[in-house]
Amino acid sequence: MRLSDTTTLLADLVRLPSVNPMGRSNIPSDITLEHRVTAYLEAKLQELGIPTERQTIAPGRDNLIARFQPAEPTFSVLWECHQDTVPIDGMIVEPFGAQITDGKLYGRGACDVKAGGVAMLSAFARLVQENPSRAAAVTLAFTVDEEHTFLGVQHLMKSGVRADCAIVAEPTQLNIVKSHKGVVRWQIETPGVACHSSRPDQGVNAVYRMGRVLTGIAEYAQNLMASRTDPLLGPPTLSVGMIQGGVSPNTVPDACRIEIDRRLLPGERPEDAPADLDAFLRKTVDVPFQTIPPKWACPALESRGADTLIQRLGTAINTVVATHAVIGVPFGTDASTISSAGLPAVIFGPGDIAQAHTKDEWVELRQVELAADILYRFAVGK
Ligand SMILES: [Zn+2]
Missing domain, CATH: 3.30.70.360 (Alpha-Beta Plaits)
Structure with missing residues (x-):
């Protein structure tokens, strides 16, 4: 399977439960924690011939990191995406079925945020395979525990991961989110x-x-x-x-x-x-x-120092979908922890936050493909 096949990647990931127990003890252990998703992503990156690094946060909960390092990088960027999802209580679609209807894929995590993770993985794979002469150095990090206490991203930043800027995957409808509470x-x-x-x-x-x-x-x-x-x-x-x-x-x-x-x-x-x-x-x-x-x-996310990042990402978005907005949102994300560590950070990804955490969570598959293309273009400056 090619890593450009975003639909297959997303279906695979939605079928692998990674429910964050969020302090509860009444969720069956065969659907909790991120380890199934981590193992899948690790195998895909190893297929590409890319070494991976694990950071163990707790049993069954590892951050996964991979790096694309061109000979002469134009700049460096961290692409960060969380592996966990919220629980499945009250869902009216098969939570781990990955059913596809009318161009939408349904299931827990489809929108928040396995779609965004697939876009990042796919763009990363394209960089590795095409190895363009001028491109950014990309650190790809899949973290744990975003939906509860942000343990994964806190550990990631304490471990010394650094870059000129960061993009955090969350559903933004291909817009740029530059601030949140x-x-x-x-x-x-x-x-x-x-x-x-x-x-x-x-x-x-x-x-x-x-x-x-x-x-x-x-x-x-x-x-x-x-x-x-x-x-x-x-x-x-x-x-x-x-x-x-x-x-x-x-x-x-x-x-x-x-x-x-x-x-x-x-x-x-x-x-x-x-x-x-x-x-x-x-x-x-x-x-x-x-x-x-x-x-x-x-902490809150502020866009301090993010002007170049916002402009560069905006150019890539406009090349692919002609238009975008730069907005603020009420929900919290990993981006503020990254920004607090000194990396200008924004949030970007396929899907609408209105479908995140819902009883029939879904994402439009076309947006996942477009997001992958945008991230690739961002890295190569086209
Ligand atoms: Zn999320």
Whole structure:
């Protein structure tokens, strides 16, 4: 099989489950983790005669890296794509069937982001096979755990992978995404004293205390949204998405915990967000509470230093499909971790984010072919 056959590659990859367990323990192990996809990609790259490198992040979870190094590279670029998908709950198409109807391929990961990975692999294979005289040096990296805690890309950047710029595969409808919000999540807990609910005066109700904290947070969130706005991304936001407290209706609760989701604009540091809210609440709320630090964060993506990259990729897109847009998006990606490591990064790929993570996820096969052609042209400057 030729690696230019993007449809066959995509069907093969969709048939290989790589579900991210996302902290859950109730997903069967025969569909979780990235190792099946890693082994397939490794075999394809070895068929090309290209050495590959694995970075083990956890059992069954390896980043896979390959390099195209022309004799006199014009510049260097990192092509990065995640191997994992979200779970398959509620899907109404066969998640790993790779069924093709009317030019669309259906299945979990078809759109997010095995299509983008196929476009990168196919363009990379063409570079290796045609070995054009003037071309970019390309580092191709397939990472793990993008859908949950970004472990793969964090390890990749810590390992010292560098290039002049980076393209991250995500569904953009062949447009260029140059910025997105970041996200950080953390918890706040209020303490109480438990007692029988028939004598509530003998205890301290942690849920009531949390009510006071929540009133303060609602005020903070409103101020935050009014504080500033990004022309492409809108304002920073904060939302309380989960609350947990109490053990039974007849017990005064001794603890209550909430989980906060804070979306960051470019320039905001994830570690500052919990401290800023904490300081506001200490001034405005008169009950005891504790801020529990975040376990992970994804910074915002900003297009600092990406002008040449955006122009070069835009030229390649226009050569193939005549037009494109340069946009910002609300969802987080691996690109911000790469950008934070000093590589100007944008997001590009086939498919529409509207079909990602859906019950009938699909991608238009023609877009995968076009994306592969665009990436090849980007590398050779045509
Ligand atoms: Zn994705």
